[in-house]
Amino acid sequence: MSDELEFHHRVSQFLFHEVRLIDERRWAEWEALFLEDGVYWAPATPGQPDPVNHVSLIFENQLLRKVRIARFASPAAPSLQPFPRTAHLVTNVMVDRRDAKAVAVSSRFLMAEYRRDAQRFYAGAYSYDLAPSGDSFRIRQKKVDLINCEGPIESSSVWF
Amino acid sequence: MATLIDKRPATIDVASLVEPDRTHRSIYTDPAIFDLEMDRIWHRTWIYVGHESQVKEPGEYYATTIGRQPVLLTRSSDGKFYVLHNRCAHKGALLVGDHCGKAKELRCSYHGWRFDFDGKLLGIPLEHGYDDTRFDRTGPEADMPRVRAESYRGFVFASLNPDVPDLKSWLGGVASSIDNMVDRAPEGALEVAGGVMRYEHDSNWKFFIENLNDMMHPMVTHQSSSLTARVVAKKELPPDAPVPSAIEIIAPFTESYSFFDDMGVHAFDYGHGYSGGKTSIHAKYSDIPEYNRRMDAAYGTERVAEIMKVNRHNTIFYPSATIKGAVQTMRVVRPVAVDKTIIESWTFRLKGAPDEMLQRSILYCNLINSSANLVGPDDQENYRRQQVGLHSTGEDWVTMHRDFGKDEEIEPGHFYARGSSDISFRNQYRAWKKYMTEGARQDVR
Ligand code: FES
Ligand SMILES: [Fe+2]
Numbered sequence: 161m162s163d164e165l166e167f168h169h170r171v172s173q174f175l176f177h178e179v180r181l182i183d184e185r186r187w188a189e190w191e192a193l194f195l196e197d198g199v200y201w202a203p204a205t206p207g208q209p210d211p212v213n214h215v216s217l218i219f220e221n222q223l224l225r226k227v228r229i230a231r232f233a234s235p236a237a238p239s240l241q242p243f244p245r246t247a248h249l250v251t252n253v254m255v256d257r258r259d260a261k262a263v264a265v266s267s268r269f270l271m272a273e274y275r276r277d278a279q280r281f282y283a284g285a286y287s288y289d290l291a292p293s294g295d296s297f298r299i300r301q302k303k304v305d306l307i308n309c310e311g312p313i314e315s316s317s318v319w320f
Numbered sequence: 321m322a323t324l325i326d327k328r329p330a331t332i333d334v335a336s337l338v339e340p341d342r343t344h345r346s347i348y349t350d351p352a353i354f355d356l357e358m359d360r361i362w363h364r365t366w367i368y369v370g371h372e373s374q375v376k377e378p379g380e381y382y383a384t385t386i387g388r389q390p391v392l393l394t395r396s397s398d399g400k401f402y403v404l405h406n407r408c409a410h411k412g413a414l415l416v417g418d419h420c421g422k423a424k425e426l427r428c429s430y431h432g433w434r435f436d437f438d439g440k441l442l443g444i445p446l447e448h449g450y451d452d453t454r455f456d457r458t459g460p461e462a463d464m465p466r467v468r469a470e471s472y473r474g475f476v477f478a479s480l481n482p483d484v485p486d487l488k489s490w491l492g493g494v495a496s497s498i499d500n501m502v503d504r505a506p507e508g509a510l511e512v513a514g515g516v517m518r519y520e521h522d523s524n525w526k527f528f529i530e531n532l533n534d535m536m537h538p539m540v541t542h543q544s545s546s547l548t549a550r551v552v553a554k555k556e557l558p559p560d561a562p563v564p565s566a567i568e569i570i571a572p573f574t575e576s577y578s579f580f581d582d583m584g585v586h587a588f589d590y591g592h593g594y595s596g597g598k599t600s601i602h603a604k605y606s607d608i609p610e611y612n613r614r615m616d617a618a619y620g621t622e623r624v625a626e627i628m629k630v631n632r633h634n635t636i637f638y639p640s641a642t643i644k645g646a647v648q649t650m651r652v653v654r655p656v657a658v659d660k661t662i663i664e665s666w667t668f669r670l671k672g673a674p675d676e677m678l679q680r681s682i683l684y685c686n687l688i689n690s691s692a693n694l695v696g697p698d699d700q701e702n703y704r705r706q707q708v709g710l711h712s713t714g715e716d717w718v719t720m721h722r723d724f725g726k727d728e729e730i731e732p733g734h735f736y737a738r739g740s741s742d743i744s745f746r747n748q749y750r751a752w753k754k755y756m757t758e759g760a761r762q763d764v765r
Contacts (some may be wrong), residue, residue, distance in 0.1 A: 200330035202692065204517050213669045213678065214515045215667060215685045217692040223556055224566055224687075224694075230548045231694055237544035238705070239697035276704075312520040 161312055170231050171265050172253045174297050175288070179248035187229040194293060194299045196222060202304040202320055216293070217309060218319070230318075239317055244275035249285070263290040263297065269304075271320055282320055283307050335366070338753040340746060341724045342717040345710040347752075348524045354658035359446035359753045361639055362387030365590070366470075366477040366490050368652055369393050369642035371668075372512035373474060374420065379437060382420045385654055386480055391467055392416055392426075393476060396437040401482040403469035403478040404439045407460050426464070441465035473502045474510055487523055491589035493734050500625075502647035503627045506611075506618040506672030510648070514667035514682045517692035521663060523703035525655035526638070528663060529750075530748065531699060532634040532642050533595040535580035538573045541702055545694035546573035564678060565606070569687050572601035573695065580739040582634060587735040587743050591638030591751030595739065599634040610674040618672065636744075638751055648681045651689065651716035659707050665689040720745040 165239040183189035194200070194260045202217040211219040220228065231237055265288040273280045284306040290297040304320045306313075332352065337344040347353050367386045374382045375395035382393040383406055390406035392415065406414050408428040415426045415435065425442055426435040433671055435440040441462040444450070450457060467477040470487035477487055488495060502510055521528060532539065538546070549570040553563070572579075583600055587593040596602075615624045636642050643650045648668040655661050667681040688695045710718070723741035730736050737743035 199595045204690070205515050208515075213513075213675070213682065215665070215682050216515050217517070217686075217688050217690050217691070223553065223564060226556060227545070227549045227570075228694055230552050231544045232546035233547055236540075236547075237698055238541070239701035240544070310516075310518070312518040313691045314520050314522070315691040315700045317692070317697050318692075320692075 167251070167258070168255055170295070171255055171263065171290075172295070174290070175250050175253060175265065175267060175286070178299070179250055180301075183246050185232070185243075187232060191222070191225055191229060193297075194222065194225070194302075198222065198300050199274055200225060200319060201301060202302075202306065203309055205310045206305065217306070217313070218287045218304075226320075232317075237317075239315060244273050244316075244318055246274075247272045249320075256280075261291065262300070263292060264288070265290060267320070273316065273318065278312065280316075284298075284309070284317070284320070329406070335753065335757045337754075338749045340750070341721050341742075342719055343719055343745075343749055345712075348526060348707065348710050348718075350660065351658045354655070356386045356656070356756060358408045361752070362655065363389070364479070364481045364484075364639075364755060365639075366479050366484055366487055366641075368637060369469065369476045369478045371474055371510070371512045371666075372401055372471055375401055377422065379592065380420070380422045381416055381425060381426070381437065383414075383416045385420065386467070387479060388471040390414055391478065392464075393469075394426075394437040399440065400438070400449070401471070401476060402438050403467040403476065404464040405467060407464065408433055409441060409464060410444075411433075415464065435464050439466050443600070443730035471496050475509075477637075477641075487610050490590060491637065492590065492592065493586065494594060494635050494637060497594055497632055497645050498629075498631065500627065500630045501643060501668070502616075503619075504645070504648070504673075505670035506614040507670075508618075509671045509673060512666060513678055514685075515631075517665040517685060517690055519663055519665070519696070519700075519765060521661040521700050521703055523659060523661060523700070523707040526748075526752075527703035528661060529636060529639060529642070529653060529704055530745055531658040531703070533585050533593060533638055533744035535583065535585065535595060536577075537699075537702070538601075539575070539577065541698050542573040544696055544698065546570050549694070550574070562606070565683055566687055568605050569684055570606070570695070572754040575601060577740060583739045585737055585739055585741060585744050586621035586730075587737075588685065589651070589733055590753070591748045592636055592640075593744050593747055594635035595744070596631055596633035596634045596646075598629070598631065600631045600646060602633065602644065603631045605680070608674065608680070611670075611677055614672060620645055636748075638748055641646060644684075647684045648677070649685055649689070663689075670707055 178193055200220045201211050204215045208214050221306050250267050252268040254266050254267055267286045269286050271282045284304060287303040289300040291300050337347050369384055370382045370393045375393055378395050378397040380395050380648045384391060392406045394402050396402055406416055408415055410431055410433045413428055413430045432445045436442050467478045469476055472487055472491060486728055549567055553567045583596045585595045613646050631646050633645060634642050640653050650666040652664040665685050667685055669678045687693055720742040723737055727735045727737050727743050
């Protein structure tokens with residue numbers, strides 16, 4: 161039990177750390193959490209089987225994540241002036257599968273975003289495919305299932 | 321110049337709000353104008369409803385709107401499609417409350433009246449209660465009313481006004497954009513595939529439709545995504561690496577002014593038009609060899625060359641639909657309020673083409689149309705800035721003067737100008753004014 165508790169604690173800490181890096185705009189550190197071939201995926205429909213044969217809100221490999229990060233630094237992005245502020249809350253963390261090479265974790269999240277004098281909320285589930293790496297983990301895939309993924313969605317630029 | 325909206329006169333002279341080279345700001349901000357647009361444009365002309373492939377089998381339905389009115393696209397057991405008012409003949413409840421599906425019949429959730437997919441009444445619980453009353457169970461008031469609908473090569477448009485010209489004549493010069501999109505399929509047909517993305521703009525519908533052939537905006541609005549993508553790709557990828565499709569798609573948004581000028585803009589009656597033709601920002605995508613092979617086998621190399629040399633960017637079927645034939649995507653406009661618009665983004669499979677073609681269309685929408693991508697949010701922010709900025713009474717008029725008087729009439733009713741011209745705006749407002757004033761009282765409030 162204590163090993164499981166400790167493992168659960170480490171996984172939770174990793175998840176909290178990951179979204180803290182987004183809220184604190186530590187983009188390079190955030191990007192470095194992903195494996196080189198790691199992907200970030202926010203499907204556009206519930207139960208979407210894959211990111212290739214159906215549109216997605218976001219489906220990004222390392223190159224596209226780096227483009228997004230570089231865009232964040234651009235003075236020429238009207239939708240990022242002023243830059244949105246976010247708070248990601250992560251809860252209901254469950255380790256679904258675990259072996260030496262792969263860890264599957266699910267959780268629920270709530271993201272508050274403050275932009276253009278208004279506050280918006282995004283909610284849903286995170287599913288992570290993690291690769292153990294020393295005391296911590298790297299991300300093979302972070303999947304974000306918004307509860308309103310197929311509904312009309314206003315524009316947003318920061319990762320959920 | 322008198323400020324029409326803020327002085328709230330008893331009437332608005334609609335005709336005075338659009339001149340050949342400028343528009344009055346109130347057409348974007350005044351809710352009374354929006355109401356009029358619903359009645360005189362959206363409820364009076366052909367509006368895109370859906371694609372026939374969305375209702376392949378009898379019993380399939382797809383629910384959407386024409387302007388403010390809920391409608392259904394259905395496939396009936398006679399094999400035909402119908403557009404029906406989504407309204408129960410009993411007390412008006414929506415017959416279908418979800419987006420799409422398949423059923424045995426349309427049964428109202430309120431008191432259980434049942435209808436067939438051609439709109440005909442099938443049955444009423446305790447039907448004899450209507451015996452000896454004025455309600456005629458065999459008359460049209462007992463059915464779901466049909467909307468006039470026509471399909472052009474699978475694209476279904478409908479009109480609440482039965483007196484519109486036939487669809488093909490109304491499409492005129494832009495029918496060829498649908499032709500070219502369909503011709504790009506080895507089997508000569510399209511089907512909706514890959515899902516739909518819906519996003520919400522906090523701005524007037526006309527900003528979106530104006531923007532599509534606004535060739536002076538990409539290099540400015542999309543600098544932070546497109547130019548950045550070029551820079552990052554150059555830095556991150558080895559010099560001899562093939563350019564990833566994502567970069568092929570994003571990078572051309574910051575082509576030069578002269579590139580966009582050369583794309584050109586074509587304009588036709590009813591506000592329709594397209595940009596590009598000989599070339600567009602989609603012209604340099606890498607070949608998908610299996611696709612080329614299947615096209616050659618289906619049409620022969622000569623015909624394929626003819627099809628592929630047509631490379632258009634956005635085609636507008638004013639006011640409701642826009643396609644990018646060269647990437648098989650479509651965006652549909654659903655106005656909600658004077659300052660709120662929902663856009664749907666659809667992708668199509670070219671029948672007989674390898675999956676990579678659909679996958680490229682999907683990638684395109686992920687990168688360019690998704691509300692959470694790198695490109696769309698900057699368009700949306702600029703529409704919003706217009707929506708807010710045009711509340712200023714500092715100046716009432718919005719300019720459409722660029723290259724005014726220089727449009728070239730290639731053939732009767734077909735006008736052309738270089739990409740940087742305001743021709744597309746002027747053409748849309750020529751149609752807008754016609755719709756808004758023809759056969760109606762011009763001063764309303
Ligand atoms: S409203 Fe439909 S059955 Fe009564
Ligand atoms: Fe744009």
